Amino acid sequence: MAPVRTTGAIVASTAAISISMAIFSYFLFFKKTNSTLHCNKKKKPRNGVVDAIGNTPLIRINSLSEATGCEILGKCEFLNPGGSVKDRVALKVIQEALESGELSPGGVVTEGSAGSTAISLATVAPAFGCKCHVVIPDDAAIEKSQILEALGATVERVRPVSITHRDHYVNIAKRRALEANELAAKDKKVSQVDGKDRDQMDGCVPDPEKENPGFLSHYNGGFFADQFENLANFRAHYEGTGPEIWEQTDGNVDAFVAAAGTGGTVAGVSTFLQEKSPKIKCFLIDPPGSGLFNKVTRGVMYTKEEAEGRRLKNPFDTITEGIGINRLTKNFMMAKLDGAFQGTDKEAVEMSRFLLKNDGLFLGSSSAMNCVGAVQVAKALGPGHTIVTILCDNGMRHLSKFYDPKYLAQYGLTPTATGLEFMSIK
Ligand SMILES: Cc1ncc(COP(=O)(O)O)c(C=O)c1O
Incomplete structure (x- = not known):
């Protein structure tokens, strides 16, 4: 009897293995076919430089995600053909x-x-x-x-x-x-x-x-073109950047944060995301010298003069470029914001070097400030949240200032951090 039982067991296990292999091959085939189709769709040539704009990748910034316990995602706008958002x-x-x-x-x-x-x-x-x-x-x-x-x-x-x-x-x-x-x-x-x-x-x-x-x-x-007042700017983000973020996260996004120059990005994305889900919190991160933080948190710019745009944003208030402003633009006025944070130049410089060292991300000054904002939002909301920000351009356009050791030393901004201690994270 024993040999019969053994033979039966062999037959049964051979049959089981064959069935599992058939099922495995079936799934493998269909998965492969599907992913090949998906790849082909992705690889379809785009129609000229214009069609290559947008649909940028959304990446997990691993170092910041691990340090904060949140999923911190960056929209790689520096990969657009002209190099920026x-x-x-x-x-x-x-x-x-x-x-x-x-x-x-x-x-x-x-x-x-x-x-x-x-x-x-x-x-x-x-x-x-x-x-x-x-x-x-x-x-x-x-x-x-x-x-x-x-x-x-x-x-x-x-x-x-x-x-x-x-x-x-x-x-x-x-x-x-x-x-x-x-x-x-x-x-x-x-x-x-x-x-x-x-x-x-x-x-x-x-x-x-x-x-x-x-x-x-x-x-x-x-x-x-009038990028500050022309609402085509807002629409570019309301119809493009915002919907892409929504799709790329499958709607699983808790917060969005970005700095503002014209305000087009923060306005277009925040308006779109909050229409999709009012639970999504949208924040501004503001550099030194800008009046927007006060506008968002207290309803007024710093002074009457600034509100009226009479005060020049002192070029030495911040070394970041393209962000911070002392007047209200039509684009910024479209923003739907839940709050604002302030970031310093030192934090932006340290953040850029931290991301370069830990993630291989070579970012411009506004992107670095946006990441400072993402960490501040992560600290405010606590672990377990998904936070999206914008990686506006890369460091290549910032070699003579933001990435120049002599320039930074002149303003006492030489980076010294070994980790994220500049954001009070051990
Ligand atoms: C490099 C860079 N990042 C960010 C911004 C700010 O974006 P927005 O004008 O949409 O507020 C600008 C604006 O000029 C910029 O040039």
Whole structure:
């Protein structure tokens, strides 16, 4: 009997193994087919540079997640073709302006920008047959204007003055668009004189190029992108960044935090997420010298002057770039915020080096400040929460300031931390 039992056992176990293998192969086949299909879908070529904007990865920042007991996730906006979150804004601004007819192919898009938006406009404009003219404060990192010129944009570096001054870089950019429009209109009028073509006028008509020497006469009109007040900025994040975060987390997100420059990112994302679930908490992280923290927490900017935008944000208040402001923009006013935190330059510098060492993340100053914000939110909410922030651009654009040891030493900002002690985490 014993041999029969053994044979029976062998037959039974052989059958069991065969069935398990069949089931395993079945699942393996279908899983493989599915993942191949998924991969193929992902690998489908995107339609030009414009189609490569957005749909950026959301990554777990391992070091910060482990240190806080929260899931801290960063949206890798530095992977956009123009290298920053501002690609989304540039694309939306140009698309809407072309649709409304305010911008024509061959026209010039002008902007007053400390860098990233300008780089994005210069990247996106040629895809629509347009050009880009940028007015930039001369305290912005030099590599930003070098990149702009290399991209084919024209650049004016100007002295930083208050926004109420006619020569604030944003106001100059606005004027340049008007000038380009006037020149284009004049040009059109001239070519229509007596129904004759301008080429046939034999030099008897005024030449706008001689009257207005300079590059502006070469364009088919101008359009001021106006990233601070143009709500296309808000819509870029409300329709793009926000929905992507929602999908990438399967709706499992407890909080969002970001710093504000124009306010477009924090406004668009917070409005979208809170519409999806009012339980999601949205926060601002504000750098030194900015009045927004007070606005969010106390309802007023620091002083009446700041509220009215008369006080210049002192360039030495913070070494971070693109974030912090002392006036309320239309974009920021759309934000749905539950609170605000403040971060210091020292924390941002230390955070950037910590992430470089521990995660291989080489981030710009605003991204580092956003991560400071994410840790502050994690500490406030406690372990077990999922917190999303924005990794706006990478460190390459910040070599001459944020990543320059001499520059940092000058402001007493030389990084010294070995861990996260600068965030009071052991
Ligand atoms: C590098 C960088 N990060 C962050 C921001 C802030 O984003 P937002 O303007 O959407 O508030 C800016 C704005 O110019 C920026 O240039």
